[in-house]
Amino acid sequence: MVLFLIGLGLYSEKDVSVRGLELIKESDFIYMEYYTSILGVSKECLEKFYGKEIILADREMVESEFEKEILEKAKTKKVSLLVVGDPFSATTHVDLYNRALSDNVKVEVLNNASIINSCGITGLSLYRFGEIISIPYFTEKWKPFSFYEKIKKNTDMELHTLMLLDIKVKEVSEENLIKGKMIYEPPRFMKISEALSQLELCEDNLKLNIINKDTKFFGLARVGAPDQLILSGTIEELKKVDFGGPLHSLILVSKMHSIEKEMYEYYNVNNKTRSI
């Protein structure tokens, strides 16, 4: 019948739109994708709010059984797929949308806030951002530096760079994978300080002269939540801050115009007069 792709926004059960809530309540099946981002409230909290049961769709399900399970159901029933933030802010969901359309399943999309626009609270103009970068967790053996070269392109054009930090949910360690043991590691969310250290490692290796001790950043934690924390400063300044729980994001600031500069100063770690 129909697949509703519903963005939940960034923090609480009440960040869904009024229409989104209506569609969820009239759905026969409700799936929730929970491996590309996380909400600030639990599945149980959402279930209580909706008065409905939620089936968690992890990476395995979405990438392997999605067509069979969700799309088959959506051919005859009303099925909601809930996505934290906005449905299209992760490439995975574009892929899902594509698969649904190819299968002639009617899809209704309900957009919502994502970090891509919510980061506008920094005062940086959303018009002056370049390509968005994802920073993956480096491992002992795997240190892909390619994202750092993309930042170079943005800074060369004097555009800001939003950096989304890695999330590991229901991941299996390499060791266990080799042994064939599907034992899930505890969830991990890259911290601002970890991302900054990885950026330094990139600069040390690639010598692209993108970041130095004066480079300006914004650190953003839990945007949209009552305890969101947004601070600007240098690498050294931001590394000293405990930004608390997930999710964290980072913005490398390029050339700023006057309002942007004022807002940067307002959010600066050294600004003692800030009210929020």
Add this chain to the structure above:
Amino acid sequence: MVLFLIGLGLYSEKDVSVRGLELIKESDFIYMEYYTSILGVSKECLEKFYGKEIILADREMVESEFEKEILEKAKTKKVSLLVVGDPFSATTHVDLYNRALSDNVKVEVLNNASIINSCGITGLSLYRFGEIISIPYFTEKWKPFSFYEKIKKNTDMELHTLMLLDIKVKEVSEENLIKGKMIYEPPRFMKISEALSQLELCEDNLKLNIINKDTKFFGLARVGAPDQLILSGTIEELKKVDFGGPLHSLILVSKMHSIEKEMYEYYNVNNKTRSI
């Protein structure tokens, strides 16, 4: 007491978040900014849905009397400022936010969908967009081509370019302005075909070799509305389409990866098998 900056989303009264609606209902004063974008429903429809009166804040008010009127009230009362889309998707609102913070007015921001993320429905990866461009209405005497040079930077980096098309609400004609007559012209919303013609004029003048008869675009009309229309094609192909009522946006497509190509073909004006 507090200023709520509330994004309404893109189309109907029900695109506001559940929490946004709660805050609106408990506000003492509700202002709505209505000159940088428009919703698909009327002020009266919103008032009925909220059970509250809305004061329309036009450009004059926001740019001149805002501090006095809205910020003064927000010092002792709960005041909502409603913004179509997301509060930070127009530079004006960053400015307002900045003014409120400087004045020590507590501000709570409720983000929502904006065209900046909702355009992800095209299938183009939101990560692969460059600087966002606004295309202003050219006049007889005023043809600013500078936005076209920005597009060049994006295409050089193989990034897509989202183009927001001009809106003229409560504008006074140059003729009347000279005469001192504050007579407002009827609202105007730039059409996709008009934007494409202006792009051709830019290319003819600047010869930057950005667009030609094979250049790929997406035309987007009324994104988020039940009658949204999204089509891909060349300038010639899209110019022939009647995209209907406002708002229109345009995307200049750069190099695409495989899913993007599939979605481009799906939305193509010549695809007769498309179900939506």
